[in-house]
Amino acid sequence: MIAAAGVKCAVDMRNDEQSRAQTVDTDFRRGSRMGSRRQGTIAQVLTVGMAYRDIVITGMRAMPRLGEETYGDALHETWGGIGNMTRVCRSLGMSTALATAVGDDDASERLLRDMAALGVDTSLTNRHSGWQLPVTVALSLPEDRAMVTVETPPPSGIAAHLDDAEFHADAIIVDMRDPAMQWLAEARAGGSRVYASRGFDPSGEWGRAALAEVDACDAWMLNDVEARAFTGEDDIASAARALTAHVPLVVVTRGARGMFGLDTATGEEAEVDAFPVTPRTTTGAGDSTLAAFVYASAIPGLPLRERLDVAAFIAASILERPGGAATPPTHGQLVARSGDSTNPRLQRIHEILAATVPA
Template sequence: MTFDLLVVGDANPDIVLSGVPAELPWGQRERLVDAGAMTLGGSAAITACGAARLGLRTAFAGRVGDDVAGRFCLDALRDRGVDVTGCVVDPDVPTAMTVVLGGGQDRAILTAAGCLPLLQVSDIGPVRARHVHVSSYFLQPRLAAGLPAWFAKLRAEGITTSLDTNDDPSGEWAGGVMDAIAQTDIFLPNEAEARALTRTDDVLAAAKALAAAGGLAVVKRGADGALAWADGGPVAVPGRPADPVDTVGAGDSFNAGFLAGHLGGAGLTASLRLAAACGALSTRAAGGTAAQPTMIEIGTDMSTR
């Protein structure tokens, strides 16, 4: 295989504003905020960058427009060592755009989907990686429709897979997503997503149900760490203390850390600890990729705790 990891899904610029007031000043009023940055966004793109930063040979396949925003995304991925030769450049539909409004411990995310909904399995060429990760299931309905059959095909070829659905803007949490989960080897939701998918408020019950529906279920819990359900029971690790500047993309950096551990042959607990460290350290700067750690940084960080 040419790559350790192929990441499939969304890439877009993120305009990240911090210190945003809870009540926006409508009525054409201007309000100053603490900081602003334009960074690479999209769950898949952030995961790919994090994985490359950790030393995995990583490729990205997605869809961007033939515009300034699309070129920004591709350049940012290349700069971080991610192969983008499999990315489709759409001549007719613009690149997705996201504005992230951060205030206190919460944030609002506004996305114009652009060409994201047009990505489909047939856009992805022959897979030359030993593992495929897919992000943002609900933003890409054509890709989602073909995912169960594609995952089953990859499994038959000896290629492992993982899935992070991310949020469902419709709030319905349907559309055949459980069929895709059933065909994946590793499912990586956050706690809110796990609860929404299983219609339960209990995170342990949610993790158990998701593991029963598919393969290994790994639930991201932010400051509370992470929880996996494997071999009939829970495996949990605590969160790493952090004073976050920006939590955008922390879950995607967690994904990268878990996959780096898993593909590197680490056990489940060690992979969870690596993932939690990656998620926490990624919050040191604005945007999803600016503070993603290397393995050396993680080793240094863990040795001091």
């Protein structure tokens, strides 16, 4: 566990991200290249959604009460929201493109520079004059986190401009809080596999209207609280089955209790335990898990259980790092970490990761 020792000065993550870019593998293959690559493909994975300037305080022992001052041991600046998924996919060696909204403020410029330093294609990102990137302050404890966000929606949305863009990505990660548009239906019809996040429903309604856009996706990952709220089912397996009326593949994350997945296209049902870990920060944990699952799903021939296992291992490896999703491990680091064990479960994960080598 981290001892609280007072909040250090802010850490500008740009130098870390630029140095890490030199170690990121460009593409992976397992016998052959992961996923199909078509003419005109922009990337193996395209991430679409809102990016945030995240200010994350870690090493806290407890949340402050009203009027109270407490201490953490570090303060990190990074790019959250869709930025977490983008960074994790790129760190794992997948060619990655980002479609988000940026303004003309300093944070937007730094976001674009940092993504370019990582090798992320930002050609599908839309700039809005006079708009500023939203900011989230996150207070992170090992078991959970609390966040405060200052956000103004971009003037013309995040992804409307993609209706007029020509591109192909093997996989698309999209935040379904934004309405599904023509571009997404066309991308899916063209062979892109669409992975959705939907997140918390601030309206508190958790109704069918909130689920309507998920019908445009191939896979949906959500947490157990969301799964129960959307379906009214207390049992996670029953909730997942109800949600497959909207999307063929549903994965429900349950924190320290692992994950449950149901794929109606293959008939697979699987449940895996989480890997024991003492989290350094939980900010971005859900985003990291989805990105890890997309990576695992790009490895040919893996059954659902093994894809969940690989994703669970990557997520745990991210949680134990001081910067969490801000500094995800590279593929090589994951291979090394999984190889140092006599645990049969980890040995199998090591075999899978080690066979997925840089192109």
